[in-house]
Amino acid sequence: MSTLLSKEFLRRLDGISLLLRRPVAGHLRGQHRSRRTGLGMIFADYRPYSAGDDIRNLDWATYMRLDRLVLRMFEEEADTPIYILIDNSSSMGGEGSGKLQMAKKFAAVLAYIGLLNHDRVSLISFSDGVVKEMPGRRGKNQMWRAMHFLDSLKNEGQTNLVNTFRRFFGTGRTRGLVFVISDFLLEETLEDSFRPLIQYGHDVFAGHIIAPEEENPSLDGQVVLVDSESREALSAQVTETMLATYRTEFNKYRANTEQFFKRAGWSYVPLRTDVDFEASVLTALKKEGMFR
């Protein structure tokens, strides 16, 4: 299928399903709570009976006690639109950083779980806009397509989340679970970038890809730092003091990023490229309450 994930690891994912914090708005029946009431297992509410209602849902106990016909309503279980957005901008590349590879692996895990649970999985790669899209697919047998999509991703362009979200979600996408896998090295603030997702009411899960070289760069002396996306050159005389300042600033930046997602009620998972992915990802996801 693909070299992204091992067969053993995929086997471990077979028994996992995604947990949503709030009901989804899928149209097809699935395994997630829906905002619509209908044929579900979880009691939702009562309503007066009207002609034509399914009499199997009449609450006979209430009729007997109050002589009123009321209908029991249940939350309908629906499929969940899962949008997996993978940042394939230039900043996700770099020599040996493995950031894009890590993003692909994480996206593959999410896609696999989603497809396994009959959710509608869409894969979108973005940089300064939507670069590539795999429209929503359902069923485990679509996994090969997802893997093929992920294998084809390459680094290109500058990151522009605002543009990406507006263009993609501005076309009336069904509300669902949005996975954003990126290094979140943005010119714009996170508030501005994720404002469209807040407006459309999506549930967001952020996968923050962190390379060790970004956290602790090995620089010394006079260097010209060239931005991989904008190609902007920044001349600097790097000293130990400056490196310490950089580390402080980077941690502050990472903490602010996590804080933003938490504050919005969303999930956030840091994914370090120097850590064994298969060993750590499930732990991290469970810690965030994403799996059951």
Add this chain to the structure above:
Amino acid sequence: MINFFASSPLFSFLLAGLIGTVILLYLLRPPVLNRLISSNIIWKRVIGSSRLISERWRWWLSVLLALLIAILLLSAALRPSVNGQADDRTLIILDNSPSMGALTQTGLSRYNVAKDSVMKLLASLSKDVQVMLVDTQRQITTPSFSSISDALEILEQLKVGNSLEPLVPSWVATVDASKKFIYTDGVLIGGVPEGFTLVSVFQSVPNVGITRLSFATIPGDAKRRQAFVEVVNAGSDSQLVEIELAQTQSRILTRRVDLGPYEKATHIFDATKFDSGPVKAAIFSNADRFKADDTAFGYITEKKQVRVGLVANRQDSKLFTLLNLMPRVFVSRLTSTEYAALNPGEMSFDALVFDGTPAERKPTVPSIFFGVDSSTWLDVSVTPIRSSQLAVNKNAGHPILRNISMSDLLVETGFVFGASDDVHALLEAEGGGVLAVAVPGAVKNILLGFDLDKSNLAFLADFPILLSNSIAWLVDEPPVLSVNPGVVTLPGDVTKIYRIDGVDMPLWFADGKAYFHTQETGLYTAFTPNGPLRVSVSQLDRRFSDINLSKLPSLESFQNIANPGLTGYSFSFLAGALTLILLMLEWYLYHRRITQ
């Protein structure tokens, strides 16, 4: 705009050096490590926050230095200044008196050395500076402040003049100018005006020159004549000089003389073989550095031999005896009949003497008439006198009566002439009237109203001199007018003047006199109704030759003449030097850290 490329060579050199230094620094710059990173967003914050106050100061200082360097370079290039201020005015007096024509050891004349120095000064000035150029020969008639380019044009037209009275106008002291320079050798102009920066081009150089040239007949032997040549050595070393007098290729006199330091000597040449006409004198010396006084021109006006025809009907003419005694006179006797039979076109006499013999027609050659009657061709009225008359007044200024006393002249009978503007009265009679007149013109005549037999003239001691003067006045040309080059004043009756090669010189007239201007030495011939007038233009003056009479110290080498425009350094030079210093400072403050 950028005309600084045509500015001082020093500035160009400095600019080239700066450009070379910048290129060298660029080539020697340390290799900068380019690191491709995911994003420099965080680095921007880090660099922004980690920049210390000292680094900010250093950055601002670097910017300030760069700005200052740019401004200085621009200023040095454009050499800006404010128009109209005294700071922008420069007054330059350039001495172009004759002594400035002396050659220096470099081969250039003092004037050319001074001129080159002035040109360098002008080139070093800011382009907006106003310059007034004043010369000492008044070749610039109305000096005024003008642009540097105009001053250069004026400078190109200036030449070494010939006036021995160079003038530094007194008004230059009142000219409002920030800088005043005078370029001179200090020989003829004397002292340097107050407030002027002196640029001396004086250098003591060897010079020998002719200071006098004249010709004279030897007393007692009118057939021989001598030439007098005065030469002077104006240098501090002895000079071997060759003097040459030349009239034609076959008439050349030479002599070698040794002149001691500052010695003046008069040498007499036997110029008997020279006939009347132009003579050129020249001296030659190997070490001579001033050529203007090495040549002089003269003119021998006296004829070597005069053919005189004595028209007399009597055989015992005292005049024949006297004329025969005159050394340069070759006399022939004629009767009035023989004279009347002569064809005027075949007349082979230079002059005629009529001894009491009337002339039926006006002679075609100069003549002396003793005992004039009332001939019809005479233009003057005659009145007979019958009683004895004494000559009571004489025209002592006339050449004929030079060195003669006629106070004892007694005339028994004869004629007196009426006054006329066309004749020169020579002797006035006691009772009124004129006893003798000289008639000027192309053919001169001397008329005496009395016969030798009816007066005591032939018995007077001055009679031979009178006759000699009369023949000289009739035959010889008037004395040569020796002048210096420049504006030459001539008698008012001059109608034309030609150079010896036939070039017609322009004349102008004022106050009853004629003038012409020449810078060239040589011989000129002026024409008047009374005959030609020779004009010898030579620099025959000791002041011309004394080119080393200067109070200024003699410079050993003109290579070391300081350009006053660069003394204290020009603005461009200072700006360029300051730029270099600032570049070094900037390197020390900023780039040194990188290159270490």
